[in-house]
Amino acid sequence: PDEDHAGRTSAAARDGGAASRPGADTAPRGAGATTADPTTEEPAPDDATGAATVTDVIDAPGAARPAADDEHGSPIGAGVRAAETAREARVARRRRRLLERAEVRRFTRRARHRRAAWITAGTVVVVFGASILVAVYSPLMALRTIEVRGTERVDATALRQALSDQVGTPLARIDFGEVKRDIAGFPLIESYVTEEVPPHTLVVTVTERTPVVAVRSGDSFDLVDPAGIVVQSSPDRPEGVPVADVQRAELGSPVFRTMTEVVLSLPSTVRRQVTDVRATTADDVTLTLDDGSTVVWGSPDASDAKASLLAALVADHASRDPDTEVEFDVSAPDNGIVRPAQ
Structure with missing residues (x-):
């Protein structure tokens, strides 16, 4: 009985030690189980025979890893987690600053625009004032x-x-x-x-001033504009400028202004042919052409129509009998008359 009790005690000790080892297999207990001598040392497994090592047991599927290799429990894992936490905190702070900055810009946009407008207006005023000072006094x-x-x-x-x-x-x-x-x-x-x-x-x-007519002044001729201003004097009769039958003292009178108005209304082709212009009143202007023909103009009314009619009559007469002196009556612009010169 004493030997049986000692054998059971040794077997229980061995079973308990085996169960405490990770991944160790426990043998079933039964009536036929043999007991080992507690003084006998169990031989180590031989690697050459393909026995499992401690590393193989740990890396086996389903086996628990040691606490030292846990990435969250080890010092290395704790450092990585701290670094990630710090990086996330920095990113969060950066995002918060960006959001705060965007909100500040959004709520201060009107004030910034108003300030920019005032600055621009002030700059324009200063530049304008400086330009005026430079232009006026510099x-x-x-x-x-x-x-x-x-x-x-x-x-x-x-x-x-x-x-x-x-x-x-x-x-x-x-x-x-x-x-x-x-x-x-x-x-x-x-x-x-x-x-x-x-x-x-x-x-x-x-x-x-452009001279329109010439006026006799003693032995010379004064070239006069429509206002009666003498533009220049010439000892010879000017070509292309009709001589007005008025005295120098009458320059600027109504009769003189009427004659100059009629001369200015003539077409250039006809004006070059006019040699003299005379009138006793403002309603009986008469022109003399270089071929000796005369033109009864009448008043200065409807001068444009009279000028067109005279140009047509002169051209027609030149094509028919250019050597004959005639009298052109355009005093009624709707009924031009050509009669022999008196």
Whole structure:
């Protein structure tokens, strides 16, 4: 009995040790089980015979891994998890900052636009004010050159000399009243236009008076424009300009203005043939052509229609009998008459 009890105790110890080893197989207990000698050492498995090692047992399917290899329980796993947590925190903070920044921009858009508009307006005002100050007071925009255009009878050098008192004045401060008074000293100038060309030039474009008729003045002839201004004088009778039968003292009178108005309404082909124009009143203007024919014009009313009718009658007469002097009556523009000269 004592030996049986000792054998059972040794077997239980061996079974308990085997069960404590991971992956160890336990032998079934039965009546026929043999007991091992507790003093006998169990031989180690031989690798050459293909016995399972500790690594094979651990890597076997379904076997539990040691706590040291757990990626969440080991120091390496804890470090990886801490790094991932820190990275996720940084990403979250970055996203939060971006969202906050977008929200700030969205809620401050109107204020930013208003501020930008005020800044732009202020910049424009400052630039405009600075430009005005430079243009008005700075010598950088002072007048240095006076350019005269459109002169034929007017002495351009004399006109520039008359306007030279404006040189050195900024373009924006030129006294155009004084310019007008200076140009008024040239009676051959009918009108003028000034143009400021920054930074230093003033351009004066003049329109000279055009003579319409000539008026006898002693032994010479004065070329006169429609306003009665003598444009120039000539010792010889001018060609292409009719001589008005008026005295110099009558220049600018209603009769004189009527004669010049009739001459200006003539077609250029007919005007070149007119040698004389006379009138005693404003309603009996008569023209004389270079072939000796006369034209009864009458009043200056309907001058365009009369001019067209006269051009047609002259052309027709030239084609029929150009050497015969006749009288063209266009005083009634709807009924032109050609009669022999008296």
